[in-house]
Amino acid sequence: GVDQTLQAIDGMFAFAWYDAGEDVLTLARDRFGQKPLFYSIVNGQLIFASEIKALQQHPALASVRPDVDALALYLMMEYVPGPATGIDGIHELPAGHLLEWRNGSATTRRWWRADTTRHATSGDPSKLRSYLEEGLRNAVDTQLVADVPVGVFLSGGLDSSLVAAIARQHKQDVATFTVKFPFASFDESSYAEQVAAHIGSDHTTVELGRQNCVDGFAALLANLDQPFSDSSFLPSYLLCQATKEHVTVALGGDGADELFLGYPNFGLLKWAPLMARFPQAAGALLRGAARLLPGSDGYMNTSFLLRQLSYGIGKPAELQSPYWMSAVPAAEQSRLWRDRDDVETVVAASLREQIPASTDAALLDQCQQHFIEAYLAHDILTKMDRASMYVSLEVRSPFLANAVADMALRAPREMLLQGRTGKVVLRELAQEYLPHPTIARKKHGFALPVSALLRGDLRELASGILLDRANSMYGLIDYDTVDAWWQAHVDRGRDHGKRLWALLMLAAFCRNQLS
Numbered sequence: 001g002v003d004q005t006l007q008a009i010d011g012m013f014a015f016a017w018y019d020a021g022e023d024v025l026t027l028a029r030d031r032f033g034q035k036p037l038f039y040s041i042v043n044g045q046l047i048f049a050s051e052i053k054a055l056q057q058h059p060a061l062a063s064v065r066p067d068v069d070a071l072a073l074y075l076m077m078e079y080v081p082g083p084a085t086g087i088d089g090i091h092e093l094p095a096g097h098l099l100e101w102r103n104g105s106a107t108t109r110r111w112w113r114a115d116t117t118r119h120a121t122s123g124d125p126s127k128l129r130s131y132l133e134e135g136l137r138n139a140v141d142t143q144l145v146a147d148v149p150v151g152v153f154l155s156g157g158l159d160s161s162l163v164a165a166i167a168r169q170h171k172q173d174v175a176t177f178t179v180k181f182p183f184a185s186f187d188e189s190s191y192a193e194q195v196a197a198h199i200g201s202d203h204t205t206v207e208l209g210r211q212n213c214v215d216g217f218a219a220l221l222a223n224l225d226q227p228f229s230d231s232s233f234l235p236s237y238l239l240c241q242a243t244k245e246h247v248t249v250a251l252g253g254d255g256a257d258e259l260f261l262g263y264p265n266f267g268l269l270k271w272a273p274l275m276a277r278f279p280q281a282a283g284a285l286l287r288g289a290a291r292l293l294p295g296s297d298g299y300m301n302t303s304f305l306l307r308q309l310s311y312g313i314g315k316p317a318e319l320q321s322p323y324w325m326s327a328v329p330a331a332e333q334s335r336l337w338r339d340r341d342d343v344e345t346v347v348a349a350s351l352r353e354q355i356p357a358s359t360d361a362a363l364l365d366q367c368q369q370h371f372i373e374a375y376l377a378h379d380i381l382t383k384m385d386r387a388s389m390y391v392s393l394e395v396r397s398p399f400l401a402n403a404v405a406d407m408a409l410r411a412p413r414e415m416l417l418q419g420r421t422g423k424v425v426l427r428e429l430a431q432e433y434l435p436h437p438t439i440a441r442k443k444h445g446f447a448l449p450v451s452a453l454l455r456g457d458l459r460e461l462a463s464g465i466l467l468d469r470a471n472s473m474y475g476l477i478d479y480d481t482v483d484a485w486w487q488a489h490v491d492r493g494r495d496h497g498k499r500l501w502a503l504l505m506l507a508a509f510c511r512n513q514l515s
Helices: 002-008 068-077 125-143 158-170 189-199 210-223 233-244 264-277 280-291 302-310 317-324 343-354 363-389 402-410 424-430 436-440 450-455 459-466 479-490 497-513
Strands: 014-019 024-029 038-042 045-049 097-102 105-110 150-153 175-180 202-207 249-251 394-396
Touching: 002 024, 068 343, 068 497, 125 158, 125 402, 125 424, 150 158, 150 233, 158 189, 158 249, 158 424, 158 436, 175 189, 175 233, 189 202, 189 436, 202 233, 210 233, 210 459, 210 497, 233 363, 264 317, 264 363, 280 302, 317 343, 317 363, 343 363, 363 394, 424 436, 450 459, 450 479, 450 497, 459 479, 459 497, 479 497
Parallel strands: 150 175, 150 249, 175 202, 249 394
Antiparallel strands: 014 024, 024 097, 038 045, 097 105
């Protein structure tokens, strides 16, 4: 039966199962949402596929309309939280859910939930490390099995390095891959090479030029069938493209930050109740102060960090994390949308639905739950699935194996986060496999300098799409506001890189899907 099968599966999947005897069709998706599944119900028909582009080959979906509420949330979060997709009438089956189609009607239910409230209050650290090591080694060993060449992504950070080190112990000739970017503060290739030398892997560093970035971005814009603007999409695609020249399957480190509390947001939460007491005007003052700092296109520069932090000031403590990551905060969308004055209300209601106000769940639990159900499913895994499948590379994630994930969700919080240092138990485990500098390094996101790229290498490509008055986006969005933001950015009057990137990807989506 479907229910027992779902409990037994360990891995990524999306499937449809038709029971002819019962005349019931079941759609199901894996625990975390590693593989996509979309559907629409039109005139009593259930239409489903793994890509929105495929759905739109059906005559009933040849002409679609935008879901404007979902697009407002996208402009803030850089992804569309499911089950919305940005297209009215087309839905995403959420991770860990199944849909049953019976007698012409659909019912959706959750078959698995990453319940962060299961964290134990105490435990033996040595036993936890031992169980984690066993689970991770088994997951890596299993995922190395294939009838095609297999490699490992190696960024030089903790997560991918630990996977690579364990893979090297299981497989003598394991191949590792990284890309070298032509932007100094964003390039991690030297750290990856140090890890590769330490573990003795067959390492390949693919050096990319600026033209690679231009060509890669043009390819992504052409394929986009859903709004998505995480800036690491481009480097992820370039990494997958380079890796596919050598192997057909690659292991990666996705999921570790969400499960083991690796993002800086988790360490900042202790200040969230205090920041909630300040008026939102204090956030505006902080943004004004950030603009006075010297301009910089460097990775996570001070001006950028202060601006992002300011968006959470005056917001409820449990909602601050999404605001910290905003591209275009709801309050600043008011002059962006045409004929809409309800954006703040719509966005706030959606966030409240994702993160309900609660006195029962710890703030850390709420934040972790949201990262797993929203950010991991709709950003991180969506990004990697699209980036890899565009070049026919299969990417596997050992940290999302059932045993490893279940262990992380049961581990006492102090074994995951101490002060502002996350992934504590992973760092302790890594001491047996990796050099100390790798373990001690701060988290470094996989990104490119979008602000500089929009002023330079990508300027012509971006402006041609973003400032095209004929784009259907401008039936919803005010052209003059976008144009003013663009001119201020390219003239270096203001850094609007993050919001322009989000608007650019929205324009590409509208061009591709809504023309």
